Every structure is written in C-alpha cells, then in structure tokens.
Amino acid sequence: MLDLDLTYRRGDFTLTARFAAGPGLTAITGPSGAGKTTLLNLIAGLLRPATGHIRLDGVALTDLPPHRRRIGYVFQEARLFPHLSVRQNLRYGRLFARHPAPATLADITDLLDIGPLLDRRPRDLSGGEKQRVAIGRALLAAPRLILLDEPLAALDAARKAELLPYLARLHDQMRLPMLYVTHHPAELRGLAGGWLRVAGGMAAPAPAPDQ
Amino acid sequence: MADWFTAEEWTAIALSLKVAAWATLVSLPPGVAVAWLLARRPFPGRILLDGLVHLPLVLPPVVTGYILLILFGRQGPLGKLLAEIGIVLAFNWTGAVLACAVMAFPLLVRAIRLSLEAVDTRLEQAAGTLGAPPWAVFATVTLPLALPGVVAGAILCFAKALGEFGATITFVSNIPGVTQTLPSAIYSHLQVPGGDGPALRLTLVSAAIAIIALVASELLARRVRRRVEGTDA
Numbered sequence: 001m002l003d004l005d006l007t008y009r010r011g012d013f014t015l016t017a018r019f020a021a022g023p024g025l026t027a028i029t030g031p032s033g034a035g036k037t038t039l040l041n042l043i044a045g046l047l048r049p050a051t052g053h054i055r056l057d058g059v060a061l062t063d064l065p066p067h068r069r070r071i072g073y074v075f076q077e078a079r080l081f082p083h084l085s086v087r088q089n090l091r092y093g094r095l096f097a098r099h100p101a102p103a104t105l106a107d108i109t110d111l112l113d114i115g116p117l118l119d120r121r122p123r124d125l126s127g128g129e130k131q132r133v134a135i136g137r138a139l140l141a142a143p144r145l146i147l148l149d150e151p152l153a154a155l156d157a158a159r160k161a162e163l164l165p166y167l168a169r170l171h172d173q174m175r176l177p178m179l180y181v182t183h184h185p186a187e188l189r190g191l192a193g194g195w196l197r198v199a200g201g202m203a204a205p206a207p208a209p210d211q
Numbered sequence: 212m213a214d215w216f217t218a219e220e221w222t223a224i225a226l227s228l229k230v231a232a233w234a235t236l237v238s239l240p241p242g243v244a245v246a247w248l249l250a251r252r253p254f255p256g257r258i259l260l261d262g263l264v265h266l267p268l269v270l271p272p273v274v275t276g277y278i279l280l281i282l283f284g285r286q287g288p289l290g291k292l293l294a295e296i297g298i299v300l301a302f303n304w305t306g307a308v309l310a311c312a313v314m315a316f317p318l319l320v321r322a323i324r325l326s327l328e329a330v331d332t333r334l335e336q337a338a339g340t341l342g343a344p345p346w347a348v349f350a351t352v353t354l355p356l357a358l359p360g361v362v363a364g365a366i367l368c369f370a371k372a373l374g375e376f377g378a379t380i381t382f383v384s385n386i387p388g389v390t391q392t393l394p395s396a397i398y399s400h401l402q403v404p405g406g407d408g409p410a411l412r413l414t415l416v417s418a419a420i421a422i423i424a425l426v427a428s429e430l431l432a433r434r435v436r437r438r439v440e441g442t443d444a
Contacts, residue, residue, distance in 0.1 A: 044340050066339040067348075079337040083355050083439045095351070096342035121441030141341045 002145055002177060006052025006062075008035075008042055015039065017052075017203035021179060024193035025171055028181045029209060034198045036181045037076075040147045043179070044073050056144055067096065072138030072146040072176075076153050078130035080122035086133050087118040093141025101140050102174060108136045111173060112166055128159040132166060139174065148180045152187065160187070167191070185209045216412070222388050223396035224416060230304060230392055231372035234311035235365050238319050242364065243354070246323035267378070268317040276381025279310055283382070306383035307390050311372035319368040326360020327353065359436045366428030370421060393417050 003020040015035040028036050041047040043054060045066035054061045061069050080089050090105060109115040112132040122130060131151050138146060151167075152160045164187065171178065171191055179196075182188060185208075197206035216224070248254070249261055267275045283290040283300045290301060300306035330353050338348045354361070376394035383390040385399060397413045400406035 046336055046339075065344075066336070067342050067344050069340075070342070071340060073337070073340040075333070075337065077333075079333055081334060081338075081352060082441045092338070092343075092351075093341040096344070096347065123441045137341065 001058075002043070002054075002056050002179070004043070004052070004054040006042065006049035006054060008038060008047065008049045014201050015042075015198075015203065016201060017042070017198075019196055019203065019205050021177060021194060021196070023175065023177050025178045025180055025188065025191050026194040026196060027185060027188045027192035028179060028196045028198060028203075029183070029185055029206075030198035030203075032183075035201070035203065036198045037149055039198055039203050040073070040149050040179065040181060043145075044071050044147060045069050070099070070142065070144045072141060072143030074131070074134050074138050074146065074148045074151050076149045076151070078122070078127075078134035080125075080130055080133055080137070082122050084122075085118070086114065086120050086122065086125070089122065089133060090118075090137050090140055092137060097140075097142045099142040101142050102176070103139065105140065108139055111169060112136050126159070127155050128163050131155070131163060135166070135170065139170075139176075143176065146176050146178045148178060150181050150183065153183070216416075217409075219387050219391075220396060220409070220413060223391050223393050223413070224420075226304060226307075226391065227373055227393040228420070230307045230311055231369050233308045234315060234372040235319075235369045237308065238312045238316055238368055239361075239365060242316065242319040242368075243323055243361065246320045246327055247349075249320070250324045250327040264320050265317045267314050272314065272375070272377025273381050275313060276310060276378035279306075279313065279378065279382040283309065300383075302383050302386065302390060304383070304390055307379050307392060310378040310382045311375045312368075314375045314378050315368040315371035318371055319364040322360050322364030322367055323357065326357040326363075329360070330356045356439055358439055359432055362432050362435050363428065366424065366432070370424055370428075373417070373420060373424070393420075 001020060001022055005018045006016070008015045013035070015038055017039055028039065030036050038047060042049055045061065045064060049062065052062070056071075081092065084092070090108065094101065103111070109118065112135060114129065114132050114136060117125060117129055117133065122133070125133065135151070152163055155163065168191060180188060180192070192208070195206050195208050196203060245260070245264060249257065280301065281287055283293070283306065285291070285294065285299070285301050293300065298305065300309055334352055334356070335348050338352045339345075343351065374394060376398070379390070379392060380395050380398070385391050385395040391399070393413055393416065397410050397417070400410035400413065
C-alpha cells in the first residue's frame, strides 16, 4: 500500500498529492504538463516534496534517497545503459539488491520474451525491445512498487500492441503494485484497478474515465 | 640503433618517458576528482578552484616553476614537510614529475570535465532507482561513459608532460642523468658550439615520440568510444 500526502513547489508550479494506492495497477491520467511525471519522480525520490510524507507498506520513504527506496521505475525513454549488454543491464540491480529477486533472470526473460537479446547492446534493439528490457531490469532489482511513465509513448501502434500483452502478463504474474501514467486510458481497460487524475495542481483519486 | 645516441642522450630519452608516465599517473585521480567537482557540484568557490586549476596554462612556465621552488624547495614549507617523510622533490626527477603534472593538469581536467558534463544524468537517475548508491553510480555509469574523455585527457597530459620545459628547468634544473629530460638536453646542446647536430637528432626523437603517442591515443580513444557506445558488439 502506497500512501502519500504531500506538496511540491517549483517556481509558480505547485502540485498537491493526496491518495493511497493499493495492490494491482493504478492508472494515472491527466493533461500534459499537469505533473504526472513530477508525481512519479517524487515517489521515486528524484524530487523532494516541500512538505508532507510518502509511505510504502507503512515505511516512511520521504527522507530516503532513491537507491534505498526499492521502487522500480520504467521511464518514458528506456534509459538502458549503452555501455552494457542487455544481460548486464538486466542484472544491474542485482549488484546492489539486498533482497532476493522476485524471479530469476530466466523467468524474466521468458515473461518478457527477451531471451534472444541478452548478448546485444541497447543500441541494436527496437523501441519495444528496449522497453521490455527496461521493465525486466526494474523487476530484477526486487522493487516493492513499480512506476511506469508512459512506457508505450515512444512506440507506434504496432509496437504498442506488441508490448501490451507483456504488461498484462506482468500484472497477472508479478503481483506488484504498479503506478502507470498514460495518455490513453483505453490501453489499460481491464488492467487498472484504480484511477488517479493529475490536473490543476492536484493529484487525487478519480472515477475510471469512460472510454 | 644503440650507438645513434650517447649514453647521456639515452638517459634523457628514458627519463622523459618515465617523468611523463608518472606525471600522467599521479594526475589522473585528482584530475577526475576536480573535474567531477567542477562538472557536477555547484559549490561556493567553484570559480576560484576553476581559476586555480587553469593558472599554469596562463602563467609563464618559469613563474610556475619558481612558485614550485618556493613551496617545494628544500627550505619551502611543503618541501620541508615532505623531506621529513623522505620525499625530496627539488633537483630530483620526482620534482620534474610534479612540475610536468602541474603544467599538464589544466588540459587533463578540461578533457575529463567536458566528458563528464556530456554524460546523460538521466542514466545516473535510472541507476539510482535500481539501488546503486551514488559512489556506485559514478563507478559503474558515469566514469565508464566518460572514459573516452578520460583517455583523451590522459594522452594530452602525457604529451604535454613530454614537452614541458620552462617549469621543469626552473624547479629541478638541468642535471644530466638526474633531471635532464629531452627538452632540457636539446637546450643544453644548443648552448655549446657544434651542438646543432645532436640537438637536431634529439628533436627528431621528440617528434617521433609525440607522433607515436598521438596516433596510439587516437586508436585507443576510438576503441574506447566504440565500447562505450556499444558499437563493438
């Protein structure tokens, strides 16, 4: 259970977030520039709130640096390490994790269908392959929560259709709480258990958009 | 080939290579540290540190050499301190290492700083969310990605150290077999009648070493760049 109540300020921009997100997938929607990515960065510890708190399963995260939060983050651009192979990228989090991986490398490569890519470098992957590797990399670091920031945004329709089944499988098999930012709520029909809307400087629970 | 040069000239060639190699080695760790401070840590006094690092580039070399002599000479405040733990820099080849390192430091820091600034901080953030503490992010992401610049800086430092003359001769003088590097040997030859021939031979040696170093550096830098960019696999 993620529970937060905070305010973030930067110049004229203020974001107030007050919500709790349970297990399963919580979809985050809202207009561009409203602060959806800012919200994820606050949860991951890449930004610091002016006031308030963030708790995950009862543990206060607010004062922890990102590397001690155990929050997986799949960015809009995959952000794979270009100097490492796919295998090394996937194992990167294992170098530091003090907790057993939720699944073996083989399980993850099966789940995401990236086995044949292990010895390649990120620059030789397609956009969809990169995002699958980024998801696998985040999972293997043994996170307690996964943040996905429009992981499909950089992909064309065909690639999106290719990646969606993996996300559904992820959802069914990993049983991790996930926060998923999207501009296309239809993508998450049937997957999302809860909805948040970020608009007008507020992030708060919202009814499912009718699409 | 051994009899192309006198024993003294061989010594000067060997000493030059030794001094340049050590100057590069001892400059690298502080060079990376200072470059990182300048590139990534805004702190009060950053402009001052930047200026101090670049000082040897704009001061006449003889002034830098003289400052080193004042600080690290046998009677200098730092020289005395070092002498107590058995390190003598003045009129010693180790002093030549210090002079060359100081003179080459701005070039080294500049190259490393530029490459550190070019590293995508978003990759560093990603490493943090995967559990890597800041030191590990630096060791596994930042530094490997900046490696082409570090290599280029080290080569530049080596080349500059090979050619350093003014600060070296001021600080450690020009003692054959002890502190006489290639440039000082050429200078000595030019001071005596009939020294043109030997001076020319050593000049050719200097040019050959410089060209070999530069070509080797270019090849090395290309290899490192391919590795970092992932085009080698």
